[in-house]
Amino acid sequence: MKQYLYRLGIAGLATMQVMMLAVALYLEVFGNLEPEFKSYFRWVSLIFATPVLLYSALPFYINAWRSIKGRTLGMDVPVSIALIFAYVASLVATVTEQGEVFFESISMFTFFLLIGRYLEMRARRKAAAASGNLLKLIPAIANKLNGEQVPVKSLQIGDQIKVLPGEHIPADGVVLNGRIHIDESMLTGESLPVVKGKDDFVYAGTLNGDEAFDLEVRSTKADSMISSIVRLQDEAQLSKPKIAEIADIVARYFVAIILVIAAGTWFFWHQTEPDDAFWIMLSVLVATCLVLYR
Known part of the structure; x- marks a missing residue:
């Protein structure tokens, strides 16, 4: 997670710097920008965009390589191709002082994609932490x-135990005596204590009030309600919903179609406008990558 924050931070800082320089290059359309300043802005943009491509965007290349090795076409494949092609083309344009540069697109594209990945990763980690905190509510020791x-x-x-005042209940079971108040907010969200009496069922992890009572265990720790909830949460994080599986299948075909269209675009324009063929193909790749990540 910390490594991801570093990548995101570098991409964000680079994007801000490159965009300031890009504005000057954009405004060249409305005024006269000296050639030496134009070249200077491009070289500085190249310096800022290079760590974004080589460091911040590294997760996309790794995922793309894994997809190719697994003989599948993941969404990171066209993303990686678009980033590398745009950088190489911009590098050539900077060195030769001909053509257009896309350093701001590289930096901004990487930055926004990393934000999405980071938020998804953070949500998953929070869900995993919540599961772990639930299990901590079950005490380690019980009093017979x-x-x-x-x-x-x-x-x-069948074991019988005593639950002391203010103690978290160690196991799912049945109350054997007394009239007690149980805080079940961790299960139900209800803030008010629930009154329980003889033969009523209580759950592990819930909080006993100010009266001690005896409890007969009806399920082991592994089979308790709270353990079942944690198990379901873990399974939900590891597995994908049916709709997500369908989306992945569609995305694989969509990626293949994107690559075919991009190649066809280059071939078509190469016959009519050879100088613009590469840039038009690159525009197709970048635009379709944005559609994939919406």
Whole structure:
């Protein structure tokens, strides 16, 4: 996560600097920019865009290479091609002082894609942390009725334990005596305590009020309600919804179509306007990459 922040930070700083220089190059249309200043702005833009391409955009290249090795076409394949082609073309244009440069597009494109990836990664990590925090609500030690302290993970169905005031309940089970107040907000979101009496069911991880009571265990720690919730959360993070699987399949075909269209675009324009063929093909790649990530 920290490495991703470094990549995002470098891309963001470079984008701001390159965009300031790009504005001057854009305004050349409305005025006269001295050739030496134009060349200077391009070289400075090249310096800022290079770490973006080589460092910030590295995750896209890695994912693209994995896709190619796995004989699939992921969304990072056209992204990587567009970034590399745009950089090489801009580098040639800067050195030869001919043609257009796209350093601002490279930096901004990488920056916004990294923002999306970072937010997705952050959401996944928060979900994983929430799952871990739920399990921490189950105490490690339980008190048996004879005063013996045992690990909660060793409790078996039918064991009887004592739950002390202010203690998190160690296991799912049935109340054997007393009238108690249980805070079930971690399960239901209800802030008010729930009144429980003899033979009522209570859940591991919920909080006992100010009265001690005896509990008969009805499920082990691994089979408790809270463990089932955590297990479902973990499965949801590891698996994809059906609609996401369909989207991935469609995206693979879409990527293949994009590459074919880009190649066809270059071939067509190469017959009529050879000097513009590469730039038009590059525009097709960049535009379709943006569509993929919407």
